[in-house]
Amino acid sequence: MPLAMDRPHTKSRLGCKECKLRRVKCDESRPVCARCSRSRRQCSYLADIPTLPASPSSTSTSNSTSSAAFQPLPVAAPDPSPNHAGAGAAPRHLALEERYGLLHLNLLHYFEHELIESMGSVHPGLQATLPMLTAEAFKVPYLMDELLALSAAHKSTQAPETRFLYATEATRLQTRALEALNRLKPQVSAENCMPMFIFSSLVGQQALFDVSSAVHDDLGTVLEGLIHCIGLHRGIGIIANSAWPLLQARLWGQAAEACTGGGALRGSDESSHDDFDELLRRIDDSSLSAPMIVANRQATLILRPYFSSLSPSSTPSSHWMAAVQEWMIGVPSEYVECLRQRRQEALVVLAHYAVMLHYTSRYWFVGDLGARLIHLITRHLGSYWEAWLEWPNRMIAEQHVMV
Structure with a gap:
């Protein structure tokens, strides 16, 4: 009985890079090819759009x-x-x-x-x-x-x-x-x-x-x-x-x-919050380079005034929504680079930010993103970082209901 021949791979000269790497035929549809869409991959065609x-x-x-x-x-x-x-x-x-x-x-x-x-x-x-x-x-x-x-x-x-x-x-x-x-x-x-x-x-x-x-x-x-x-x-x-x-x-x-959104009612930059003060001390004592310490401190300092001035149970969720967006606008690009590198300290700061996302879970475009992000970061970092992540996990466990 003759051996079955493998189906030859049909090259797609103009196909996306992802399909070429996977050695599959690309349908070349844009802005995202069908195979990348179905497998939820980052299609290289997106890079053709001005950024x-x-x-x-x-x-x-x-x-x-x-x-x-x-x-x-x-x-x-x-x-x-x-x-x-x-x-x-x-x-x-x-x-x-x-x-x-x-x-x-x-x-x-x-x-x-x-x-x-x-x-x-x-x-x-x-x-x-x-x-x-x-x-x-x-x-x-x-x-x-x-x-x-x-x-x-x-x-x-x-x-x-x-x-x-x-x-x-x-x-x-x-x-x-x-x-x-x-x-x-x-x-x-x-x-x-x-x-x-x-x-x-x-x-x-x-x-x-x-x-x-x-x-x-x-x-x-x-x-x-x-x-x-x-x-x-x-x-x-x-x-x-x-x-x-x-x-x-x-x-x-x-x-x-x-x-x-009613404004985020952000407190003073010098306002204190025990859990964020402890996070700042841990960042200062970490093995990060000096520029990374500065970036992670700045991302934390932007967060701290919101939690020192807003109540998780009585502040309208619209105020928390304003805070969610203001933090993303204000974080330094160096901190974003730390996230790209999956620096553990940057992930911890992000878990603290995710508490704000959790407080806005009633918004359809946020949903369970905050709680899910905290769980994913906790699982990824493991037991060594449990003390760093105690506060975010405690906040989602308390299940605050926004008004």
């Missing part, structure tokens, strides 16, 4: 003026949803000009009648801003794309049979929105400050959702998603800080509350 230059140093002032130069936002999603067939068939400029279809009308209706209402329970005053949100989106295509992208992301959580469809469309719409904004390179002005501020808020929410919906038991996947999310927040922080002074004259009452 953000090096993030600004944490030493830069947070009070950017309206004349600050536009910084392109990173386009690639950390864990892209499966790509629908044919997304790469048309030239990019034609794809960006395509008309909205019935699916998008459905997503807009869902945003107006389902998503806003569900978020209103944890974000007081948000429903009052709906006319403003939709009015701006109808004038600014990149904002409409992001509004629909967030709606699709939320709808992907509602029914298993349609998860693929809506997750795919959420990724495609956000990619299109970011590309459009980067192509425009707008300067923040009195005319465009409103759509740019709203856009930055919606992008930040979807970025957190991309992380929270990633593979649940893989610390590496979650970390890579968070690192991307931090980079994106540093970019949108520039937009938000530039736009907010121009918005203050236009916003008041509930609208201002909804746009800012």
Whole structure:
């Protein structure tokens, strides 16, 4: 009986690098090929999309003026949803000009009648801003794309049979929105400050959702998603800080509350907190290099005032949500590099930050991310680091309920 011959590997000359390394045929669909989508791998096609230059140093002032130069936002999603067939068939400029279809009308209706209402329970005053949100989106295509992208992301959580469809469309719409904004390179002005501020808020929410919906038991996947999310927040922080002074004259009452989350009510930088003071001492006594000690101290010092001034049981979750995003905007790039290197001390600091994520678990785009991250870091570091991680684990064990 003749021996069965192995099926020859068909090379894909223009296929993605991941498929070439795995010696499998790539379907060459973009922005993510089908094989990478199904296996949740980082497709090299994402690198073809323009990305953000090096993030600004944490030493830069947070009070950017309206004349600050536009910084392109990173386009690639950390864990892209499966790509629908044919997304790469048309030239990019034609794809960006395509008309909205019935699916998008459905997503807009869902945003107006389902998503806003569900978020209103944890974000007081948000429903009052709906006319403003939709009015701006109808004038600014990149904002409409992001509004629909967030709606699709939320709808992907509602029914298993349609998860693929809506997750795919959420990724495609956000990619299109970011590309459009980067192509425009707008300067923040009195005319465009409103759509740019709203856009930055919606992008930040979807970025957190991309992380929270990633593979649940893989610390590496979650970390890579968070690192991307931090980079994106540093970019949108520039937009938000530039736009907010121009918005203050236009916003008041509930609208201002909804746009800012009520503010994080951050305490003094010199405020004390026993558990964070102990963490700072441990970092100082660690074997990290001097620059890494400084970076991890700074990331910890940004956290400490929130926990010394906000109550885990009585502070509205909208205030904690503001703190969650402010920390990602403010952490130094050197600390992010420590995370990339999987430095144990940096992971401990991240576990302390995850307590804030846990306090915002009622937000659909956060969910159980905080508790899951603490569990993954604790399991990864092992028994030697138990004392360092005692406080984060105690906080999630107490199961505080946010109002």
